[in-house]
Amino acid sequence: MFTLTRRIFGAGLLAAGLLATSGLSAAELTEFKIGYQKTGLPVIARQQQIIEKALEPKGITVSWVEFTAGPPLVEALNVGSINVGWTGDAPPIFGQAAGSAITYVAALPSNGAGEAIFVKQESPIQSLADLKGKTIGVGKGTSAHNLVVAALEKAGIDFKDVTPVYLSPADAAAAFASDKIEAWAVWDPFFAIAETRYKPRILTTSAETLNVKTYFLANRDFAKEHPETVSTAIAALKDAAAWADANRDKVAEALHEVTGVPLEAQTIAANRTVFGIEPITPEIVASQQQTADRFFKLGLIPKQITIADAVWTAPTN
Numbered sequence: 283m284f285t286l287t288r289r290i291f292g293a294g295l296l297a298a299g300l301l302a303t304s305g306l307s308a309a310e311l312t313e314f315k316i317g318y319q320k321t322g323l324p325v326i327a328r329q330q331q332i333i334e335k336a337l338e339p340k341g342i343t344v345s346w347v348e349f350t351a352g353p354p355l356v357e358a359l360n361v362g363s364i365n366v367g368w369t370g371d372a373p374p375i376f377g378q379a380a381g382s383a384i385t386y387v388a389a390l391p392s393n394g395a396g397e398a399i400f401v402k403q404e405s406p407i408q409s410l411a412d413l414k415g416k417t418i419g420v421g422k423g424t425s426a427h428n429l430v431v432a433a434l435e436k437a438g439i440d441f442k443d444v445t446p447v448y449l450s451p452a453d454a455a456a457a458f459a460s461d462k463i464e465a466w467a468v469w470d471p472f473f474a475i476a477e478t479r480y481k482p483r484i485l486t487t488s489a490e491t492l493n494v495k496t497y498f499l500a501n502r503d504f505a506k507e508h509p510e511t512v513s514t515a516i517a518a519l520k521d522a523a524a525w526a527d528a529n530r531d532k533v534a535e536a537l538h539e540v541t542g543v544p545l546e547a548q549t550i551a552a553n554r555t556v557f558g559i560e561p562i563t564p565e566i567v568a569s570q571q572q573t574a575d576r577f578f579k580l581g582l583i584p585k586q587i588t589i590a591d592a593v594w595t596a597p598t599n
Contacts (some may be wrong), residue, residue: 311508314344314515317355317367320541321471321551322496323390323559324368327522329536336518342511348541350451353377353423356499359384365504366515370397370425370469371494375574377423378592379583385505385594388498388516389566391556393425394489396470399433400482402458407465410437410485417445419454419463425488425496426467428573431580433491441580470551471543478546494573495566498559500594509597516559516596523557562593 314337318324327333334344347364349355352373358364360382370393377384399418401407407416410433420426427446434441447454447463451472457463458476465485466476476482488494498516505512526533534549541548571589578586 311340311342311511314342314366314511315347315364316344316515317347317349317358317364319349319351319355319368320543321396321469321537321548322368322555323519323522323526323557325537325540326526326533326557327519329540330522330525332522332525333515333518336514337511340511340514351421351424353421356382356384359499359501362501362504364501365508366498366500366512368496368498370428370496371492371570371573372425372428372577373423374497374499374592375423375570375577375587375589376583378587378589379574379577379585383502384499385502385592386497386562386570386589387500387505387512387594387596388519389495389560389562390498390519391558392488392492392494392496393469394556395487395554396473396551397426397429397468397488398473399426399430399465399467399485400473400476401465401485402461402480403483405464405483407485408483410434411439413437413465413485414439414443415445416464417447417462418465418467419447419449419457420467421450421454422446422448424469425494426469427582428494428577429486429488429491430467431576431582433486435576436491470555471537471541471547474547474550475543477550478544494569502592505594512594513596519559523559526555526557561596567593 328346352369355367355369356373356377359367374384418430420430451468454466458466500512534552537548537552538545567589574587574589577583
């Protein structure tokens with residue numbers, strides 16, 4: 283799906299055109315590639331063209347690449363198909379454990395009430411305790427995966443006592459519709475779409491279970507070589523957050539316009555979204571480290587990692 287662009291070394295091959303095309307070199311940047319999902323602050327920024335307006339005076343165009351989940355977005359960052367992107371808390375942990383060339387550049391609010399574990403109304407499952415021995419559809423390495431792990435731990439259920447069925451949101455939606463999975467863990471707008479279709483029984487949300495963030499990530503080399511562009515994007519996202527908070531009545535329409543997700547579902551998602559962006563603090567690093575340690579303990583990642591090793595240091599001018 284993605285094309286890996288490599289820097290080519292050798293006499294006669296270091297032409298300026300090749301360097302500019304790579305998007306990862308120190309040559310003059312002409313295109314800024316952003317990965318996004320179907321909801322959240324980056325969608326608002328795209329609809330308002332806030333990053334485009336900030337970079338236009340520098341001769342940099344912006345292109346947007348949509349992903350259905352964080353793990354493929356992280357892989358795209360790793361190979362340089364995109365320069366920056368937004369994911370939940372778990373994807374960068376799985377990525378770092380796999381050696382991905384990514385770095386944390388800013389934090390955003392948690393998916394919160396917009397991410398949940400739920401079942402159909404007619405299901406006999408009434409609480410998290412009832413999930414023991416059941417099948418749960420979830421995207422592997424996603425923020426919803428972390429929600430499942432944390433929720434089961436909170437309910438006193440061993441992760442090995444459930445059967446996770448690792449599916450993309452689209453595949454999980456089909457499995458949920460046909461009762462091939464008994465519970466589903468997912469984020470907005472997929473959660474909101476499920477609410478409009480099924481009026482499901484919600485067992486827990488991230489807001490009730492976790493104190494985590496979502497993250498704006500960058501390709502590690504890109505962030506080193508184009509720090510001003512990354513900082514400009516972060517500042518633009520702050521402006522997008524301010525617009526969203528001041529125009530709550532227009533947020534759902536903005537999300538719908540970019541993503542094509544039904545307006546009813548995007549209205550539900552928008553009404554419970556918290557918009558904002560902040561630096562990566564030691565407290566945020568410590569919280570993310572706890573999640574990484576939990577994943578390693580459960581054997582979900584192959585090795586222990588140190589989150590601080592993947593945190594970007596912003597330029598201080």
